[in-house]
Amino acid sequence: MIGRSREGPIRRNTTYSLHKSRIAIAIAIGISFGCVFAFLFPHGIFTSASQNISKSNAQVVPTPCKTSERLKMLKAEFVAASDENAELKKQVRELTEKVRLAEQGKDHARQQVLVLGEQHKAGPFGTVKGLRTNPTVLPDESLNPRLVRILEKVAVQREVIVAVANSNVKETLQVWFTSIKRVAITNYVVVALDDKIAQFCESNDVPVYRRDPDELIDSIGKTGGNHAVSGLKFRILREFVLLGYSVLLSDIDIVYLQNPFNFLYRDSDVESMTDGHNNMTAYGFDDVFDEPAMGWARYAHTMRIWVYNSGFFYIRPTMPSIELLDRVAARLSRENAWDQAVFNEELFFPSHPGYDGLHASRRTMDFYLFMNSKVLFKTVRKDANLSKLKPVIIHVNYHPDKLPRMQAVVEFYVHGKQDALEHFPDGSDW
Ligand SMILES: *[C@@H]1O[C@H](CO)[C@@H](O)[C@H](O)[C@H]1NC(C)=O
Numbered sequence: 001m002i003g004r005s006r007e008g009p010i011r012r013n014t015t016y017s018l019h020k021s022r023i024a025i026a027i028a029i030g031i032s033f034g035c036v037f038a039f040l041f042p043h044g045i046f047t048s049a050s051q052n053i054s055k056s057n058a059q060v061v062p063t064p065c066k067t068s069e070r071l072k073m074l075k076a077e078f079v080a081a082s083d084e085n086a087e088l089k090k091q092v093r094e095l096t097e098k099v100r101l102a103e104q105g106k107d108h109a110r111q112q113v114l115v116l117g118e119q120h121k122a123g124p125f126g127t128v129k130g131l132r133t134n135p136t137v138l139p140d141e142s143l144n145p146r147l148v149r150i151l152e153k154v155a156v157q158r159e160v161i162v163a164v165a166n167s168n169v170k171e172t173l174q175v176w177f178t179s180i181k182r183v184a185i186t187n188y189v190v191v192a193l194d195d196k197i198a199q200f201c202e203s204n205d206v207p208v209y210r211r212d213p214d215e216l217i218d219s220i221g222k223t224g225g226n227h228a229v230s231g232l233k234f235r236i237l238r239e240f241v242l243l244g245y246s247v248l249l250s251d252i253d254i255v256y257l258q259n260p261f262n263f264l265y266r267d268s269d270v271e272s273m274t275d276g277h278n279n280m281t282a283y284g285f286d287d288v289f290d291e292p293a294m295g296w297a298r299y300a301h302t303m304r305i306w307v308y309n310s311g312f313f314y315i316r317p318t319m320p321s322i323e324l325l326d327r328v329a330a331r332l333s334r335e336n337a338w339d340q341a342v343f344n345e346e347l348f349f350p351s352h353p354g355y356d357g358l359h360a361s362r363r364t365m366d367f368y369l370f371m372n373s374k375v376l377f378k379t380v381r382k383d384a385n386l387s388k389l390k391p392v393i394i395h396v397n398y399h400p401d402k403l404p405r406m407q408a409v410v411e412f413y414v415h416g417k418q419d420a421l422e423h424f425p426d427g428s429d430w
């Protein structure tokens with residue numbers, strides 16, 4: 001905790017101090033020469049100069065030397081010249097900066113007015129809060145009247161659970177919607193990627209939305225595995241959000257034990273479950289990186305947080321939210337990347353040279369209520385107190401044997417079968 005890097009303020013002054021130190025070095029060299037000559041020629045090289053020695057130059061030369069008068073003059077000239085030079089440089093710098101700020105300010109001010117509308121006074125100490133609940137977008141229902149009709153029927157207070165599925169995942173989907181029906185959630189819809197799964201939903205009284213034929217969706221939807229479908233969902237989500245609905249995006253390897261809408265804060269653009277497994281990893285911590293070779297500054301502090309789970313998050317219909325969906329979808333169409341990594345990078349990386357960060361507000365869900373399967377199988381099932389708590393959902397995200405673990409979760413939490421979770425190993429054996 002001691003050796004925190006303090007190079008910030010030093011860096012800012014380097015040009016200035018570099019300049020100063022050059023002068024100082026020049027003076028120091030001059031003085032040293034002077035002292036050497038004074039020692040070798042105590043009466044001076046130029047005798048006239050030896051008659052009257054000024055003792056008033058202590059500020060420049062700590063010990064009196066015979067050449068100090070001359071040095072003083074030289075120094076004064078040098079300083080004058082470089083001051084002039086510096087002054088000129090400073091003026092140019094200031095001008096450039098003014099031009100840059102004017103350009104930036106124009107743009108920034110315009111954006112601020114767009115977002116905030118008006119200026120506010122800050123208010124007393126301790127009462128000031130930044131904006132995290134962004135205004136919702138103006139819905140454009142003309143974009144997708146068919147989806148609007150479905151949502152008007154299904155959504156509750158303009159909120160809806162959305163899952164994307166193809167017929168490869170039929171059994172898992174069944175466990176998913178059965179758990180949803182069990183806790184009497186009505187505002188959910190399955191986005192069907194093929195006709196077979198659409199029919200399966202309809203025959204089970206599950207609200208379903210079959211998208212209009214779309215080349216990309218059709219090719220990925222029919223053949224795609226898990227990851228391909230994951231990338232798709234960001235494009236699909238956009239359709240919902242543009243209509244002004246808040247979406248709780250849900251993978252289907254999830255068992256619902258309570259109604260999640262009773263446990264949301266709704267104060268952020270994105271509210272997501274975490275892949276973390278305790279307070280630190282879920283909510284963030286200072287991970288100190290140690291580099292002994294740096295001595296006094298051996299400790300570098302880093303900010304860490306386990307990723308948000310892009311398989312279960314609540315997203316409000318705001319500009320930053322839509323920007324997030326677009327950024328992730330755009331990157332996934334260009335790069336062969338894991339959608340969850342991209343989702344987190346876009347959410348968390350700050351603006352920096354050459355990059356404009358997203359700046360969406362975000363909230364991590366309680367990891368005991370919105371529980372991942374690592375927390376369940378590594379911690380909760382072995383802890384007498386924790387295993388008595390009733391989570392809102394369990395996401396079997398950490399284990400490939402999804403179906404049997406989901407079924408065991410239902411046995412344990414719904415049917416009270418105390419040993420239902422016992423025979424599974426903590427992790428998978430590959
Ligand atoms: C020495 O300098 C002082 C002050 O500058 C001056 O009053 C004095 O006349 C000078 N003496 C000689 C010998 O030049």
Ligand SMILES: *[C@@H]1O[C@H](CO)[C@@H](O)[C@H](O)[C@H]1NC(C)=O
Pocket residue numbers: 279
């Ligand atoms: C984790 O955080 C919660 C609330 O933020 C707190 O009540 C709890 O004691 C913490 N647990 C540990 C082990 O620090």
Ligand SMILES: *[C@@H]1O[C@H](CO)[C@@H](O)[C@H](O)[C@H]1NC(C)=O
Pocket residue numbers: 383384385
């Ligand atoms: C469970 O809670 C009780 C009461 O708060 C406490 O005494 C006990 O140590 C806890 N057990 C575990 C395993 O944490």
